[in-house]
Each structure stands twice: as C-alpha cells, then as structure tokens.
Amino acid sequence: MKLEISHITRYTYLDPVQGSVNEIRLTPRSNYRQSCYHHQIVTEPPSNMFTYEDFFHNRVHSFTVDKPHRELLIKMISTVVTHANDNTQQTTMSPEEERQIMQQDTFQNKFIEYLLPTSYTEFTPEIKAYSNRIPDTGISISDLIESIYTTINLDFVYDPYATSVQTTVGEMLKIKRGVCQDYTHFMIAICREKGIPARYVSGYHFVGDLQGGNADFTQASHAWVECYIPGTSCWFGYDPTNNCPLDWRYIKLGHGRDYNDIVPVKGVYRGSSFQNLEVTVDVRLVEGA
Template identity: 55%
Template sequence: MKLRISHITTYQYAQPVTDSVNEIRLTPVTNERQSCYNHTISVEPNAPLFAYEDSFGNRVHAFSVNQAHSHLTIRTSMTVVTTEAFQPEGKRKMQNLKPTEAWDQLQSDAIIDRFIEFLLPTAYTEATQEIIQFMNEVPSIGIVNDNAEEIVPIYSVYDWLKSLSNHIHMNFAYDPEATTVSTKAYELIEKQRGVCQDFAHLMIAICRAKGIPARYVSGYHFVGDLQGGTADFEQASHAWVEAYIPELGWYSFDPTNKTAFDDRYVKLGHGRDYIDIVPVKGIYRGTSEQKLVVTVDVQKFQTK
C-alpha cells in the first residue's frame, strides 16, 4: 500500500516566548515491511534542523528558535510504501524451538542481557499487584486460528501474546476522555477505558512481568478504506506493541484493534514507553499558557 501522510503540530502561546529547543521523532523507519520514499519537515518560525539517531535507532531532528515568537508550527509530510508483515502462522512452521524451549529461553541470561532495557519496568509500566493479577487472568486456551472453532490450550509464546492482546481489547473501552498522557498502566485497570497509548503501556507492563521483552511503537494506522471509502480519512497517530519471541524475533500486536498487523500500519519508531518516542517535545522560556493543535491526515494513493 502506498500512503501519503501529513502531520502538523501547532503551538499557540498566550504571550511571545523565546529560547525554544525541540526534538522531532516523525521520520518513518525503513525496514523489511515499509519504505519511506520522501520525507520533508518545515518549521515556522524558520530554523535549521540537526539530525541524529537516538539510542534506540530512531531518527531525530532537533532545532532551536531563540527569537521571540507567539506560535510554533511543525509540518511533516511523507510517502511510505508498506507490505503486509510476514504472517506468524507461516513463519512458525519453520520454527525449531518447542514452546517450552522458547519459554525457557526467555529466562536465559543471553536474552535478559540482550533486551534488559525492554524488560525493566518504567514509570508507565510498573509491575504492580494489579498488573500481576490481570496477567494471571489472561486466557490459557484459544482457537487454532481466527476462523476456526476448535479450542486448544495455549502453549507458545506467540499464542500467549495474541491471547493477551485480545484480552485487553475485549476488556477495555476506547475513550479519549478517560485518561491523560500521564496515565500509568496499573491505573488503566481500574478505569477500564482509555486510548491506544494506555492499551500499549498495559500490554508492555504485562509482557515484562511475564519475562517477555516488549517495546512501545509510535506510528500511524490507516483505516480510511475500512470506513466505506478509499481516499481521504482524517485520523490521529497510533501506538502499538512489539514483543520479542525467541527464534522468530520482534512481532507487532495492536491491543486497541482486533485486526491483523498488515500494510495499513506505518511505524515511526520505538522505545521503552511513550516518553522515549514522543513525536514532538521541547522546552522554552516564557508563559505556560499555550494551545496545542495536532492534525494528522493519511491518504491512500489511488491507482489509475
């Protein structure tokens, strides 16, 4: 799928501010399932951009606006071509590890040392009593595939992760008014409602409590052609989870939507939690009164 994405962030200040220093993490990754063919960033007031990679391999653009300004606008546009991810069912047929061996490998020093940063709790993903209790409630049986009716025990790491993702999706309601950007995973359990950021943090917290490396992913999810059209559909950014499965590698799970991870997803980057991968963040000198407006538009290129 070929997608054109526009992401506009505007800060409007009550009074002019100065010495604004910012970081932008809005560059799509290029990997085995997606390629970014063009990408532009513009800043108003005009400022030179400095690019580098952070410790997680995400592309970062930094800039400063020292003169007084009453607004700051960051515009990014990109064209991304995606392919469907390699299906787990097909890849698992080539897996040599038995399920018990894969679970044992997650407890090995080699895995723990390699992925320790995605195993340790963070402020958002602390393994509290509520998290442990919810983890123990994840169904231990499942279906052979999404279309089958046969119920089978869940043995493999992948099947357990899929069960966890579905369990979160079934037990929590999507409600943009229920939480804030600071809501922790354990707080979500009591609220029973939230947004994609909350569901991702909850799944990550449970994965890490279970000993499975997990990381927070920021990106976009195109759903325009699922809403009765194929052209333009305005939507927000999206967040999901990547979890590590021995021998298979990193796999994506979206607890917000009970859908297969396919070519509608565009990944920007990943980190331990939301704080590592905030799309736009910065500091400035001046009034704390500001208005933030973010507009994201994803369009599918039409074939003639």
Template identity: 50%
Template sequence: MRLNISHVTQYDYEGPVTDSVNEIRLTPSTNDRQSCYQQAIWIEPNASLFSYEDYFGNRVHSFSVNSPHRRLTIRTQMTVVTKNALSPEKQAALLNGKPAREAWSWLETEEAANRFAEFLLPTGYADITDGVQSFADSICDKEGLDMSVLGWLTQLSSSIRQQFTYDPEATTVKTKASDMIDAKRGVCQDFAHLMIACCRAHQIPARYVSGYHFVGDLQGGTADFEQASHAWVEAYVPTLGWCSFDPTNEAPVGERYVKLGHGRDYKDIVPVKGVYRGNGGQTLQVTVDVRKFDE
C-alpha cells in the first residue's frame, strides 16, 4: 500500500518566547515491512535542522528558534510504501514445530536478559505492580497448556482489547499501566503500556511503537484525520524475532500501519518535544492526514 502522510504540529503562545530548542521523531523507519521514499520537513519560523539516530535507532531532527515568536509550526510530508506482515500460518511454519517450553526457557536465560535488558525492566509508564502482575498471570497457564510465546502474546493482546474500553476522555498522556488496571479504560497509548508491562512481567522483551494507522477508506472516505496517530507493541518471540501486536484493534499489524520508531515506553518516542524561554501558557494543535494513493 502506498500512503501519503501529512503531519502538522502548531504551538501558539500567549506571549513572545525565545530560545526554543526542539527535537522531533517524525521520520518513518525503513524495515522489512515498509520503506519511506520521500519526506520533507518545514519549520516556521525558519530554522536549520540537524539529524541523528538515537540509542534505539530512531531518526531524530533537532532545531532551535532563538528570535522572539508567538507561534511555532512543524510540518512534515512523507510517502511510505507498506506491505503486510507474516500471516499466523507463515509464523507457525517458521517456528517449525519447536516445543513451546524451549522458547520460554530461553527467555529466562542470562543471554536473553543481557541482550534485551532495556526492554525487560519496568519503566515509568510500563510499571509492574501487583495488579499488573495479577492481570498478566490471569491470561492463561502457559506451562499447563504448553502454549507458545506467540500464542500467549496473541491471547494477551486479545484480552486487553476485550476487557478494557477505548475511551479518549478516561486517561491523560501521563497515565501508567497500573492506572489502567483500575480505570479499565483508556486509549492506544495506555493499552500498549499495559501490554508491555505484562510482557515484561513474564520475561518477554517488549517495546512501545509510535506511528500511524490508516483506516480512512474503511470509514467511507480516502483520508484519515482523527485516528491516524497510533501506538502499538513489538514483542520478541524466539526464532521469529520482533513481532507486532495491536491491543487496541483486532486486525493484525500489516500494510495499514506505518512505524515511526520504538522505545522502552512513550517517553522515548515522543513525536515532538522541546523547551523555550518565556512566560505564559501555550495551546497545541495537531493535525494528521493519511491518504492512500490510487493503485
């Protein structure tokens, strides 16, 4: 699928601000499931961009606006070509009938702990409380049922989707996984953090993914404004590697998903963040437009 994505972030300040220092993570990664063929970035007021890769391999652009200004606008335009991920049947074929206990046993080894340390430890958003541990343990008896790691992850994603209600008014950008246990509702960011925390509670490396999910044409149109920005999870499955799961939507992560980057939790992959010198408040407006090119 060929997608054109426009992302506009605009800050309006109550008074003039100066020395605004920012970094943005809005460049789609290129991997075996997607390729970014073109991207343009505009900053108003005009500013020079500096690019680098962060610790997790995400492309970061940084810039500074030193002169007084009352509005900051960041516009990105990109073209991304995506393809579907492996089907459950192909994933099963790659596992080649290996006993489930072998994979679970490897995840408990020192080799796995050293290799994936940053994706196994609890974080501020993906905290592992007694409530989170209890929910993770309730998914199923993986030992008694001899369930594979992939099967357990699929069941975990489905359970979150079934037991928690999607509600944009229920949580904030600061909501943690443990808060979700009590609220029983939230948005994609919250669902992802809860799944990550549950994975880590069972020694499965898991990371937070930020990106876009195109559903506009499924809703009777060609553009997608309100639901385009999205978050999901990548968890490590022995033999298969990093596999994608969306605890918010039932459809598998495939050609309708565009990955921007990943980190331990939301804090590592905030799309736009910065500091400035000045007094007064600010208002933020974000507009995302995803369109599918006609084949």
C-alpha cells in the first residue's frame, strides 16, 4: 500500500535561543517490506543538513541553527509503499534445534547488542519472575514470541498518562500501565531474558481505515519489536501494544537497542530553560493505491 506521512515538530521558547544543534532520525527505511519513494525534511529557520548513518544503519540528519530564534520547526514528509505478506516465519528447525543455535557463542556474539539488558530493559528479579511465568519449553521460538506479546497485552493497560519517556520496564511492571514505548521495552526485556535477540523499532502505524474513514483523531509515532528467529535469516516485527504481528499498516523509521538509540528528534541549545514541544503526525493512505 502507498502511504503518505507528515511529521511536524515545533519547539517554542520563552526567550530567544541560539546555538541549537539537532539530530533527526525520521527517514523511513527501504527494505524487504517497504520502499521509501519520496522523503523531504525542511526546517524553519532554514538550515543546512549533514546526513550520515549511525551504528545501527539508521539515516540521521544533523543541523545547527546559530542565529537567535524563538521557534524551531522541523517538518518531514515521506511517501512509502509497504507490502502485506513479508512477516511470515518459515523455518524447518525443531524447537530443540532453534535453542541449540541460540546457545552457540557465534550466535550470541553476532546479536550481542540485542541480547544484553539496557537501562530501560534491565533484568530485575521481578522481570525474571514475570518471564518465568511464560512457558518456553517444547514450543517453537515463533510460538514463544506470540505467547510473550499476547501475555503482555493481556496483563497491561494502555494509558497515555501513566508513564514518561524515561520509564523503565521495572517501573512499568509495578503500575501495569503504559504506552507503546513501554510495551515495546517490556517485550524486549522478556525476549532477551529468554535468549531471543530483540530490538526497538520506531515508526508509524496507519489506522485511518480502522476509524471509518474519519481522519479527525490524534495520531502519533509508534514503536514495536523486531525479533530474530534462528533458521530464517530475518528479523520479524511484532506489536505488543496492539497484540499482533506487523502488516502493511506499519512504516519503519529505524531500530536500536532501546528508545535512546532511535529518538526521532533530539538536540541542545543555549538560552531559555523554558520550552514547549508540539508534535503533529498524519499518516494517510494514498487514493487509488
């Protein structure tokens, strides 16, 4: 399906600021399940962009605004074509063979970034106890992953006011509430605790056709999990927030170990300590696609 994305970030400051240095990770990937045909980023005040790839091969745009300003606008517009049937796990290995591969040093060394805990996904005793509640013997890794995200979806309540961008999986477990970032971090922690390589993915989720054609609802960036299954040579996406594997509605921007690696917009500046952030996201299905 062909989808158009508009992502507008607006910072306003109480007093003029200057020396604003920023990094943007808002470029959709082109890979086996999606193709980015158009991509544009503009800023106000205007700036020159420096582009590079980070350690995880995410496209990064960096820019600096030196002159004093009381507002910074960053607008991204993209057109992406997604595919519907690229998330099917196909492996002829038995569950025992899958686990034998996962226990090999070569496998663990290859995926070490996505197997170790981070500050967001720490293996606390409580997290390990939760992981132990999910049976993992005698079933395929694919079935285990489905059991993990289904259990998480049933046990937690989506609540946009319960957590912050700094919330860890340990804190989420205490309150049993959170948003897509929290669900994603929690699933990553459980997968890694069980030896499954798992990474944090940022992007967008088109839901317009699920709203009866009504576009008058709040949209936002989204996050989900990609897991590597032995014997497939592929990463597969899962959305614990919506309790499902990925389909054509999902548009990937990038991935990393956790949210810190894939913050969409971040920067520093000199000036007023007071700022207001406004983010507007719009994902639309192109007519006739």
